[in-house]
Amino acid sequence: MKAGWTKRTLNFTQPAGTSRGVMKTRDIWIITLIDKEKTGIGECAPLPGLSLDNIDQIESKLGEVCKNPHLYINDLSILKEFPSIRFGLEMAELDLRNGGNQNYYGSIEPIKINGLIWMGNLDFMMHQVEKKLEEGWKCIKMKIGALEFDKELDILQSIRSQFGKDNLELRVDANGAFTVSDTNEKLNRLAEFDLHSIEQPIQTGQWDLLTELCQYSPIPIALDEELIPLVNEKDRIEMLDRVKPQYLVLKPSLLGGFFESEKWIHLAKERNIGWWVTSALESNIGLNAIAQWTSKMQPYGFQGLGTGQLFTNNIPSPLKVKSGILSKDDSPIWDEVKEFISDWYSPNDEMVLQTSGSTGKPKSIKVKKEWMKNSAQLTGKTFELMEGDSTLLCMPMKYVAGKMTVVRALELELDLKVIEPCSNPLKNINKPINFAAMVPLQLENSLKDLAKIKKLIVGGGQVNSKLVEKLRSISTHVYETYGMTETLTHVAIKPLNGSNKQDVFQALDGIQFEIDDRDCLVIHAPMLNPNPILTNDLVALIDETSFHWLGRYDNVINSGGIKIIPEVVEAKLSSIVPNRRFFIAGKSDKSLGEKVVLVVEGKSMDISCKSLDKFEQPKEIHFIPEFVETKSGKIHRQTTLSLI
Numbered sequence: 001m002k003a004g005w006t007k008r009t010l011n012f013t014q015p016a017g018t019s020r021g022v023m024k025t026r027d028i029w030i031i032t033l034i035d036k037e038k039t040g041i042g043e044c045a046p047l048p049g050l051s052l053d054n055i056d057q058i059e060s061k062l063g064e065v066c067k068n069p070h071l072y073i074n075d076l077s078i079l080k081e082f083p084s085i086r087f088g089l090e091m092a093e094l095d096l097r098n099g100g101n102q103n104y105y106g107s108i109e110p111i112k113i114n115g116l117i118w119m120g121n122l123d124f125m126m127h128q129v130e131k132k133l134e135e136g137w138k139c140i141k142m143k144i145g146a147l148e149f150d151k152e153l154d155i156l157q158s159i160r161s162q163f164g165k166d167n168l169e170l171r172v173d174a175n176g177a178f179t180v181s182d183t184n185e186k187l188n189r190l191a192e193f194d195l196h197s198i199e200q201p202i203q204t205g206q207w208d209l210l211t212e213l214c215q216y217s218p219i220p221i222a223l224d225e226e227l228i229p230l231v232n233e234k235d236r237i238e239m240l241d242r243v244k245p246q247y248l249v250l251k252p253s254l255l256g257g258f259f260e261s262e263k264w265i266h267l268a269k270e271r272n273i274g275w276w277v278t279s280a281l282e283s284n285i286g287l288n289a290i291a292q293w294t295s296k297m298q299p300y301g302f303q304g305l306g307t308g309q310l311f312t313n314n315i316p317s318p319l320k321v322k323s324g325i326l327s328k329d330d331s332p333i334w335d336e337v338k339e340f341i342s343d344w345y346s347p348n349d350e351m352v353l354q355t356s357g358s359t360g361k362p363k364s365i366k367v368k369k370e371w372m373k374n375s376a377q378l379t380g381k382t383f384e385l386m387e388g389d390s391t392l393l394c395m396p397m398k399y400v401a402g403k404m405t406v407v408r409a410l411e412l413e414l415d416l417k418v419i420e421p422c423s424n425p426l427k428n429i430n431k432p433i434n435f436a437a438m439v440p441l442q443l444e445n446s447l448k449d450l451a452k453i454k455k456l457i458v459g460g461g462q463v464n465s466k467l468v469e470k471l472r473s474i475s476t477h478v479y480e481t482y483g484m485t486e487t488l489t490h491v492a493i494k495p496l497n498g499s500n501k502q503d504v505f506q507a508l509d510g511i512q513f514e515i516d517d518r519d520c521l522v523i524h525a526p527m528l529n530p531n532p533i534l535t536n537d538l539v540a541l542i543d544e545t546s547f548h549w550l551g552r553y554d555n556v557i558n559s560g561g562i563k564i565i566p567e568v569v570e571a572k573l574s575s576i577v578p579n580r581r582f583f584i585a586g587k588s589d590k591s592l593g594e595k596v597v598l599v600v601e602g603k604s605m606d607i608s609c610k611s612l613d614k615f616e617q618p619k620e621i622h623f624i625p626e627f628v629e630t631k632s633g634k635i636h637r638q639t640t641l642s643l644i
Contacts, residue, residue: 004347040096145177
């Protein structure tokens with residue numbers, strides 16, 4: 001078994017205020033386990049000032065764990081002083097045991113959750129409240145303890161004036177902000193608003209006062225931070241039997257994991273104490289695991305699991321929230337995305353990519369993760385992508401285009417939108433997308449919705465002149481790309497519309513071209529591959545950074561000593577053969593060696609090729625009901641030609 005870890009900093013969409021201070025960023029550590037080609041992934045998410053973990057020692061401790069993961073997996077209690085690492089390791093091992101793909105406890109039934117209102121000035125908090133109410137949330141939890149208390153009461157009054165307790169559940173979280181002298185008064189004033197509960201009204205460790213509050217408070221009290229330091233069952237029992245709280249708030253990432261949280265649930269049930277589960281500002285990796293576990297435990301009431309949307313650069317996840325309900329997108333592609341993310345964060349420094357097989361038998365190649373990161377950064381620089389920009393995955397994860405879309409999201413910290421690959425990917429997209437990648441067929445079918453995308457790259461096949469013409473009046477910036485699996489998608493781009501429209505491919509920064517003795521392109525991209533990349537693409541080289549693409553060397557037809565490039569002829573025919581797929585190929589001929597033939601998909605039709613040059617004119621025209629395609633959806637020329 002191999003183990004590794006990596007650090008990631010999450011950025012809040014807006015400052016997150018509590019009585020302990022304001023957070024703008026949040027550090028998490030991702031831990032992975034590899035065994036028998038399966039990868040399990042977990043998350044260590046300590047909170048400064050709240051976790052038991054000594055955060056300054058997190059990385060050194062993770063190093064120890066990763067050197068000998070078996071030791072710690074076999075006895076997680078060794079990590080009782082590092083509950084966040086214990087949680088992450090438990091997650092990773094559970095994932096590994098269940099086959100990977102971030103499958104910790106299986107499916108997620110829809111979970112009712114509360115909407116969280118962060119501290120800030122009065123206007124900021126009221127704005128949050130109004131937005132949550134407009135979105136149809138049925139439970140709101142408000143952080144209190146930072147504003148003047150009267151202003152916080154004004155917010156609660158405003159909420160209750162619109163929604164009674166039968167229509168909206170209200171919770172407050174003081175995070176220990178109340179003092180001994182003012183707690184009773186504040187609780188009595190809060191009670192006017194029919195609150196469901198108040199979390200942790202006073203600082204931890206004051207059991208005598210807590211006991212009194214839980215007995216006499218007009219508002220049920222839920223203990224949160226109070227649970228974190230109690231790592232021994234004896235201490236937990238003593239606290240519960242003495243204090244007798246109405247509720248417990250369970251944060252698995254701070255309590256040492258799921259098994260430890262289940263111990264708390266057992267003790268709570270024995271004493272008829274209510275409980276619910278809350279996330280602790282984990283990334284979507286941790287939140288996904290907690291949601292699966294919560295669904296398994298079947299809790300009552302609203303849970304505190306609505307934190308996945310708090311970050312601009314969260315890790316892609318199938319979790320979604322609508323009207324206060326947390327659920328999971330069950331599209332099959334998400335399994336592939338999650339598997340890739342787990343592999344991406346694994347300690348292996350290489351990944352295996354699959355070529356499409358467009359011009360030959362598909363094959364597997366190994367590439368460095370560092371090269372893939374460089375490719376993502378190059379794309380980000382070229383298209384001026386910023387953290388938090390949205391990007392769309394609408395192509396299969398099997399090939400490099402889909403994989404690199406996810407890499408860009410992770411490395412450029414983009415907001416990844418995922419849909420099942422289809423011919424019309426924008427049909428059900430309701431919000432603007434900053435950046436996306438498609439194949440020509442998807443572009444063709446998306447023209448009426450293309451305004452939903454700001455910048456679009458198109459690859460996997462040539463964009464014909466008719467389609468380019470349709471882009472003339474479209475506001476979306478569309479670029480044809482040149483690249484292959486070996487170059488980790490594009491190394492050159494060609495603007496297809498707008499004021500920058502060009503007819504040549506221009507290299508991305510740091511990439512240079514030359515041609516070999518066949519006039520085929522040779523690519524020098526040291527940040528993507530240390531070796532020159534030899535292609536079978538015939539080009540007219542303009543200079544070391546630009547070229548005209550002509551066609552494939554392996555498609556060239558030698559007819560009577562004249563070399564004909566099919567793709568050049570096809571470009572001329574694009575206006576003659578409307579709304580049909582077709583291609584030019586060579587067929588064996590006794591006198592010419594090869595003769596030019598035109599193969600058209602569909603029923604027979606009249607086609608005039610007189611406008612072509614003499615040697616380009618097809619000697620035969622064949623109609624085939626349906627073309628044979630590669631697994632990536634391209635025309636398989638040779639196999640289709642064999643059907644004639």
